[in-house]
Amino acid sequence: MNGKKIIRSTCKACHGGCGVLVTVENGVVTYLEGDPDSPTRGTMCAKGLSSIQHMNHPDRLTYPLKRVGERGEGKWERISWDEALDTIGNKMKGFIEQYGPNSVCNSQGTGRGYGRYTVRLGNSYGTGNRGLGTSHICYFPRLKAFEAIFGVNRLYCDYHGWGGEYPKTQISWAKQIEHTNADGEMAVWFLDSLKHAKNLIVVDPRATSITNQATLWLQIRPGTDAALAMGMLNIIIYENLYDKEFVNNWCDGFDKLKDRVREFTPEKVSEITWIPKEKIIQAARIFALEKPGCIQTGEPLDAIHNSHSNALSIIAIMAITGNVERPGSMMCWVPPDTGPMEVFHWEIADNVTKENLEKGIGRDKYKFRPPGFCHTETVLRQLREGNCAIRMLHQHGGNFLFSLTNTKNVYKSLLNLEFISIADQFMSTFCEIADIVLPVAHWLEEDDIWDMHPGFMVRANNKAVEPPGEARSTAWIYLEIGKRVAPKFWPWETVEDMLNYQLRKADIKWEDFKEIVMLARTGKDQPYYKYKTDYWRKGGGFPTKTGKVELCPTMLEDLGYDPLPYYEEPCESYYSTPELAEEYPLILNTGGRVAYNFHTQFTNLPWIREMQHYPRVQIHPDTAREYGIEEGDWVWIESLRGRIRQKANLFAGMDPRIVVVQAGFCYWEKKGHARFLTSNANVLTDDAGPFDVAIGSSNYRALLCKIYKVKDGDPLYDPIDMDN
Ligand SMILES: Nc1nc2c(c(=O)[nH]1)N[C@H]1C(S)=C(S)[C@@H](COP(=O)(O)OP(=O)(O)OC[C@H]3O[C@@H](n4cnc5c(=O)[nH]c(N)nc54)[C@H](O)[C@@H]3O)O[C@H]1N2
Numbered sequence: 001m002n003g004k005k006i007i008r009s010t011c012k013a014c015h016g017g018c019g020v021l022v023t024v025e026n027g028v029v030t031y032l033e034g035d036p037d038s039p040t041r042g043t044m045c046a047k048g049l050s051s052i053q054h055m056n057h058p059d060r061l062t063y064p065l066k067r068v069g070e071r072g073e074g075k076w077e078r079i080s081w082d083e084a085l086d087t088i089g090n091k092m093k094g095f096i097e098q099y100g101p102n103s104v105c106n107s108q109g110t111g112r113g114y115g116r117y118t119v120r121l122g123n124s125y126g127t128g129n130r131g132l133g134t135s136h137i138c139y140f141p142r143l144k145a146f147e148a149i150f151g152v153n154r155l156y157c158d159y160h161g162w163g164g165e166y167p168k169t170q171i172s173w174a175k176q177i178e179h180t181n182a183d184g185e186m187a188v189w190f191l192d193s194l195k196h197a198k199n200l201i202v203v204d205p206r207a208t209s210i211t212n213q214a215t216l217w218l219q220i221r222p223g224t225d226a227a228l229a230m231g232m233l234n235i236i237i238y239e240n241l242y243d244k245e246f247v248n249n250w251c252d253g254f255d256k257l258k259d260r261v262r263e264f265t266p267e268k269v270s271e272i273t274w275i276p277k278e279k280i281i282q283a284a285r286i287f288a289l290e291k292p293g294c295i296q297t298g299e300p301l302d303a304i305h306n307s308h309s310n311a312l313s314i315i316a317i318m319a320i321t322g323n324v325e326r327p328g329s330m331m332c333w334v335p336p337d338t339g340p341m342e343v344f345h346w347e348i349a350d351n352v353t354k355e356n357l358e359k360g361i362g363r364d365k366y367k368f369r370p371p372g373f374c375h376t377e378t379v380l381r382q383l384r385e386g387n388c389a390i391r392m393l394h395q396h397g398g399n400f401l402f403s404l405t406n407t408k409n410v411y412k413s414l415l416n417l418e419f420i421s422i423a424d425q426f427m428s429t430f431c432e433i434a435d436i437v438l439p440v441a442h443w444l445e446e447d448d449i450w451d452m453h454p455g456f457m458v459r460a461n462n463k464a465v466e467p468p469g470e471a472r473s474t475a476w477i478y479l480e481i482g483k484r485v486a487p488k489f490w491p492w493e494t495v496e497d498m499l500n501y502q503l504r505k506a507d508i509k510w511e512d513f514k515e516i517v518m519l520a521r522t523g524k525d526q527p528y529y530k531y532k533t534d535y536w537r538k539g540g541g542f543p544t545k546t547g548k549v550e551l552c553p554t555m556l557e558d559l560g561y562d563p564l565p566y567y568e569e570p571c572e573s574y575y576s577t578p579e580l581a582e583e584y585p586l587i588l589n590t591g592g593r594v595a596y597n598f599h600t601q602f603t604n605l606p607w608i609r610e611m612q613h614y615p616r617v618q619i620h621p622d623t624a625r626e627y628g629i630e631e632g633d634w635v636w637i638e639s640l641r642g643r644i645r646q647k648a649n650l651f652a653g654m655d656p657r658i659v660v661v662q663a664g665f666c667y668w669e670k671k672g673h674a675r676f677l678t679s680n681a682n683v684l685t686d687d688a689g690p691f692d693v694a695i696g697s698s699n700y701r702a703l704l705c706k707i708y709k710v711k712d713g714d715p716l717y718d719p720i721d722m723d724n
């Protein structure tokens with residue numbers, strides 16, 4: 001057919017990774033389908049498949065814009081790229097000169113494979129205040145715990161059978177990988193590997209789309225995962241079910257862990273978690289005895305003030321059962337010859353002075369975090385109080401008015417920044433309060449390397465069509481800003497030169513890589529039992545201080561923290577705040593992804609909106625009856641911070657005391673503050689702490705609330721009180 005071509009690429013409508021065949025006819029994308037020859041075997045989800053509607057949406061940003069009215073007033077003037085980039089560059093340099101690099105924060109939304117550019121930019125101008133956002137409640141706690149225990153910052157589930165075995169037992173712990181494709185794992189791998197599994201254990205307060213296939217469903221009280229994990233450790237250790245060979249030869253700190261979990265008897269843990277003790281015992285026995293096994297760990301474990309203990313205790317279960325580096329267990333994948341793309345920012349990390357790192361906001365308190373990341377809630381509080389070292393924010397993607405705790409406070413805080421520049425594809429509610437807005441290309445419109453989570457593959461995002469108007473690719477925007485503020489570290493003439501540089505280790509150029517689309521190390525090329533070789537350490541071992549798997553990590557000890565996991569009640573609960581529970585008698589859980597939105601994205605697409613029209617709050621039918629609420633009623637959900645409305649979805653698959661509010665639902669069709677105050681879950685969440693002591697995580701998953709029916713004449717939303 002005239003002008004028809006098919007381009008192989010990689011979808012990035014979520015964190016990305018699915019191989020895609022893009023049909024382009026006469027310069028227009030006409031069809032998208034999964035690439036059957038990719039590791040995701042031709043599968044795609046509703047979000048990815050609606051990318052044509054997303055890309056062609058009439059509301060796409062097409063030109064750089066400068067604010068001309070008051071912040072948030074919505075008055076903009078079109079400017080040239082030169083003016084936009086020069087203004088951003090000059091502002092950055094001006095603040096750096098006057099107040100030092102820590103006065104300029106640069107950050108991003110959730111990962112879409114451009115994290116290496118964001119971090120390199122921060123490193124290149126030397127700031128110790130990067131990464132305002134949600135990493136402290138999304139993946140950092142798990143990554144840091146992996147690093148503390150194993151010396152490598154992540155282990156993946158070996159679903160692939162490359163070592164001759166599939167996992168016999170799988171635990172899906174606070175995770176819906178079947179919907180979320182998060183953290184470098186893909187739904188299709190998990191679902192296929194279940195065909196080989198004997199046991200599936202699901203740890204989730206709610207019934208999910210896989211609980212009906214589960215051998216055991218541990219219906220946990222939100223926010224109590226560390227107690228459950230320590231209860232399972234208690235059974236595995238005191239019933240002598242642990243892997244003695246692995247523990248004796250390769251682990252350090254076992255006796256200390258054994259002492260710590262002694263008090264976490266099945267009875268006590270059952271009381272804390274609301275899970276029957278028989279089920280806790282059974283889960284521990286199955287995982288310890290029916291090997292190999294792996295554990296998927298999800299974001300709710302991080303989005304709680306007990307986050308680092310959640311991660312330490314669950315990862316310890318992997319370790320003491322010897323489910324590490326054996327086929328069908330938890331693996332540290334060796335990357336393809338390119339190496340991990342993250343090197344792009346590590347390699348210049350030393351450019352940030354020790355002093356600037358130490359002065360990073362929140363660093364004094366929350367030290368168990370990658371260097372350079374400031375602590376979000378502290379920064380926002382300081383902005384409101386008028387004593388924050390950060391004066392300017394350059395932001396790429398993300399919408400803090402939806403993603404951070406206590407939206408009304410977030411709004412007030414951000415208004416106190418002296419300058420905000422932001423790059424997005426749409427005029428988000430965050431863009432609306434910025435000073436300069438940059439239009440960004442869609443994944444179908446840009447060339448880049450996809451390596452969202454370093455794993456066994458690196459893939460190409462291939463530009464299928466030109467972006468609309470003057471929208472530009474992410475890589476180009478970073479390169480141009482980098483050239484203006486720290487040219488020494490951004491020496492490339494073109495984006496292609498920069499991509500070639502990133503691929504150099506594999507001795508391949510972008511023009512060839514974009515044709516082959518993927519470099520991967522799979523099958524027999526992927527080595528197991530690396531700790532028995534010189535891979536991490538001469539003579540064998542793990543890349544930790546002791547060379548062993550550290551069950552009582554020296555990394556935490558050196559930072560002055562209790563190195564062992566412990567359990568703490570959520571900051572609001574029936575047990576920690578019984579008086580509050582009298583007024584707010586239900587447990588508020590805000591999250592649990594649905595297939596139809598990726599945070600604030602896609603609720604402006606007809607295909608997606610047809611599948612879910614309204615934001616929904618899950619309420620148990622018994623509870624709904626008690627409050628006179630019926631399916632489809634608009635309901636107020638109120639916490640100490642404020643209230644929002646969502647439509648009731650009666651759901652019997654959870655404890656009647658729990659209410660699950662959908663997060664991220666953006667009312668794109670509403671204007672002004674209605675868009676982010678009507679139904680946004682984070683109007684309800686807590687920004688005051690206490691936070692996780694080592695990492696600073698806030699609590700999104702186990703708070704208290706009350707619910708009642710919306711009455712005629714009620715306002716659509718409660719406005720922000722700017723005086724308080
Ligand atoms: N469709 C879609 N996909 C996404 C996203 C999206 O917005 N939409 N977001 C992406 C991002 S940034 C991330 S971090 C990932 C997150 O993806 P996941 O890590 O899979 O997390 P969730 O789906 O939020 O929650 C997983 C499960 O945890 C349960 N849960 C809630 N609270 C608790 C608790 O206290 N304990 C336990 N054990 N379980 C609990 C929920 O009921 C839910 O079924 O998804 C990514 N993928």
Ligand SMILES: Nc1nc2c(c(=O)[nH]1)N[C@H]1C(S)=C(S)[C@@H](COP(=O)(O)OP(=O)(O)OC[C@H]3O[C@@H](n4cnc5c(=O)[nH]c(N)nc54)[C@H](O)[C@@H]3O)O[C@H]1N2
Binds near residue numbers: 111133400403404424
């Ligand atoms: N209550 C509650 N709150 C949560 C969560 C929850 O489960 N419950 N989840 C938390 C988690 S885990 C996370 S990671 C955060 C996520 O929250 P954010 O990090 O704020 O989410 P994003 O999807 O990055 O932000 C959406 C914006 O990014 C823009 N965008 C999308 N792709 C691109 C791109 O390629 N380039 C650019 N420049 N812009 C782009 C979109 O147009 C949109 O305006 O939310 C957190 N907040």
Ligand code: SF4
Binds near residue numbers: 013016017049
């Ligand atoms: S799972 Fe993510 S990468 Fe795959 S099709 Fe859906 S949006 Fe695209």
Ligand SMILES: [Mo]
Binds near residue numbers: 110138299
């Ligand atoms: Mo996330």
